[in-house]
Amino acid sequence: MAVIAPRDFRKRMNRRKWEGRAFxxxxxxxxxxxxxMLAVLLIYIAVKGYSQVNWSFITSxxxxxxxxxxxxxxxLGSIYLVIIAGLVSFVLGVGAAVYLEEYAGRNRFAKxxxxxxxxxxxxxxIVYGIxxxxxxxxxxHLGKSLAAGGFTLALLILPIIIIASQEAIRAVPPSIRxxxxxxxxxxWQTVWHLVLPQAFSGILTGVILAxxxxxxxxxxxxxxxxxxxxxxxxxxxxxxxxxxxxxIFNWTSRPQAGFQExxxxxxxxxxILLLSMNALAVILRNKLENRS
Amino acid sequence: MLQxxxxxxxxxxxxxxxxxxxxxxxxxxxxxxxxxxxxxPSGSGKxxxxxxxxxxxxxxxxxxxxxxxxxxxxxxxxxxxxxxEIRYQIGMVFQRPNPFPKSIFDNVAFGPRINGYNGNLAxxxxxxxxxxxxxxxxxxxxxxxxxxxxxxxxxxxCIARTLAIEPxxxxxxxxxxxxxxxxxxxxxxxxxxxxxxYSIVIVxxxxxxxxxxxxxxxxxxxxxxxxxxxxxxxxxxxxxTNPQDERTEAYITGRFG
Numbered sequence: 239m240a241v242i243a244p245r246d247f248r249k250r251m252n253r254r255k256w257e258g259r260a261f262x263x264x265x266x267x268x269x270x271x272x273x274x275m276l277a278v279l280l281i282y283i284a285v286k287g288y289s290q291v292n293w294s295f296i297t298s299x300x301x302x303x304x305x306x307x308x309x310x311x312x313x314l315g316s317i318y319l320v321i322i323a324g325l326v327s328f329v330l331g332v333g334a335a336v337y338l339e340e341y342a343g344r345n346r347f348a349k350x351x352x353x354x355x356x357x358x359x360x361x362x363x364i365v366y367g368i369x370x371x372x373x374x375x376x377x378x379h380l381g382k383s384l385a386a387g388g389f390t391l392a393l394l395i396l397p398i399i400i401i402a403s404q405e406a407i408r409a410v411p412p413s414i415r416x417x418x419x420x421x422x423x424x425x426w427q428t429v430w431h432l433v434l435p436q437a438f439s440g441i442l443t444g445v446i447l448a449x450x451x452x453x454x455x456x457x458x459x460x461x462x463x464x465x466x467x468x469x470x471x472x473x474x475x476x477x478x479x480x481x482x483x484x485x486i487f488n489w490t491s492r493p494q495a496g497f498q499e500x501x502x503x504x505x506x507x508x509x510i511l512l513l514s515m516n517a518l519a520v521i522l523r524n525k526l527e528n529r530s
Numbered sequence: 531m532l533q534x535x536x537x538x539x540x541x542x543x544x545x546x547x548x549x550x551x552x553x554x555x556x557x558x559x560x561x562x563x564x565x566x567x568x569x570x571p572s573g574s575g576k577x578x579x580x581x582x583x584x585x586x587x588x589x590x591x592x593x594x595x596x597x598x599x600x601x602x603x604x605x606x607x608x609x610x611x612x613x614x615e616i617r618y619q620i621g622m623v624f625q626r627p628n629p630f631p632k633s634i635f636d637n638v639a640f641g642p643r644i645n646g647y648n649g650n651l652a653x654x655x656x657x658x659x660x661x662x663x664x665x666x667x668x669x670x671x672x673x674x675x676x677x678x679x680x681x682x683x684x685x686x687x688c689i690a691r692t693l694a695i696e697p698x699x700x701x702x703x704x705x706x707x708x709x710x711x712x713x714x715x716x717x718x719x720x721x722x723x724x725x726x727x728y729s730i731v732i733v734x735x736x737x738x739x740x741x742x743x744x745x746x747x748x749x750x751x752x753x754x755x756x757x758x759x760x761x762x763x764x765x766x767x768x769x770x771t772n773p774q775d776e777r778t779e780a781y782i783t784g785r786f787g
Contacts, residue, residue: 306553318571343591344591411628413626413628414626414630415589416586416622416628417624417629417630417632417688418590418615418640419586419589419613419614419689419693420584420586420617420621420622420624420692421618421621421640421641421644421645421646421691421692422614422615422617422618422641422644422695423640423641423644424612424614424644427644431640431644432630435631436631445571494561521587
């Protein structure tokens with residue numbers, strides 16, 4: 239005997255089908271809106287800026303004349319910044335992740351650190367800018383330099399890298415560690431020879447994604463005093479600098495139509511860089527998944 | 531008899547994970563150059579007892595023990611003993627083959643390398659693979675990944691990896707539980723050969739296996755809050771044909787477990 243009478247079941251069935259259908263349409267709509275916005279943005283930028291994107295735009299310094307203006311110094315600045323930020327945050331982030339996953343166990347300090355790392359990942363980037371200004375620019379006398387900018391961005395992406403590295407380290411099966419310990423490996427040898435090599439692609443994926451976030455950051459660099467007009471190539475870590483987002487921000491605030499186009503062209507270059515970095519991260523992640 | 535001296539002993543050994551006692555007052559002698567099997571139903575503390583012999587339990591934060599574990603007469607759990615020093619004299623093979631994601635050669639060479647072996651590494655690797663009866667299958671592809679081997683081959687590779695550090699004792703934690711019958715037979719044959727030079731302790735679920743390969747058998751079980759107590763220990767022939775304790779008899783005749 240069915241608990242639910244067939245008549246009652248059929249009555250509800252139609253309504254249930256409709257609900258299912260409506261939910262499906264709603265979800266489809268959500269993804270369409272998201273994608274459409276992205277498409278509109280990309281098309282708008284591409285149409286506006288594509289005529290400006292050429293070799294001389296990339297290899298010229300900024301100029302008072304929009305059609306002569308280029309992004310050489312800003313592009314170089316951005317590249318140097320993310321190299322500094324990437325290296326610093328990689329070393330600190332992986333170190334912190336190894337400590338938390340392999341050494342700390344369940345002690346109080348580790349618990350507090352863990353909660354704070356999660357909180358730090360949510361701190362607005364401008365706050366990091368203020369921190370960088372106080373510590374690197376003023377206290378450590380680095381000035382408004384590439385080093386100060388790079389270190390500030392490193393702090394900004396550090397929590398992301400720690401969390402990504404922790405996940406990668408946690409994904410290494412415990413049986414691998416046991417195998418190492420059982421052969422007389424010390425903790426350090428187990429981590430260095432067995433755990434880190436296996437976690438490496440995961441860590442690298444996290445670092446690339448984090449660095450691509452750093453590359454798009456504007457606010458902290460404005461706070462620590464990045465320049466908007468740099469007619470020279472940065473010649474060392476203590477050199478003053480500009481960066482792509484700063485240059486773009488500056489051009490968009492100019493009244494001339496030519497600078498608007500230059501800004502759009504700059505955005506295209508920045509987007510290409512970011513998308514290729516994200517693609518690289520995806521490729522690395524797939525490689526990792528295929529291997530395990 | 532000179533050969534029959536105990537290499538590992540436990541005296542009144544109890545093990546706790548947090549507040550739970552998982553091994554209760556076990557006193558046991560493991561004899562040199564013999565195969566000792568530890569049998570018992572699931573959750574009877576077999577693996578935990580085995581892992582006391584190479585201090586693998588140290589990796590579990592809430593682990594604590596009372597009583598003594600002696601290796602060649604020396605207490606393994608005195609503060610002056612470094613677990614890594616123990617583990618290269620007492621090797622371990624795990625339930626599931628756990629080769630490192632490295633080449634076959636590097637898997638075997640790992641232990642000697644980290645322990646500072648400075649003889650001829652290639653010779654040692656070859657010798658170890660031969661002793662583990664896998665050399666003929668892998669000699670032409672030492673550079674390929676260990677993960678490309680079958681489960682049974684991986685387990686023999688793990689045994690070769692353990693032999694490469696030339697331990698005195700080999701602990702095996704259900705080494706055949708994830709293998710098919712043919713691979714299981716190969717490992718059992720290997721154990722018999724190895725027992726000429728090594729002392730072997732094997733935890734197994736499989737009573738036929740214990741009866742086939744071991745010289746001595748320890749039967750553990752849980753009774754109320756006395757988890758992991760040693761019910762009976764003796765020569766395997768006697769345990770399996772003429773057990774002294776009725777609980778042993780009930781277990782080996784398949785009435786529970």
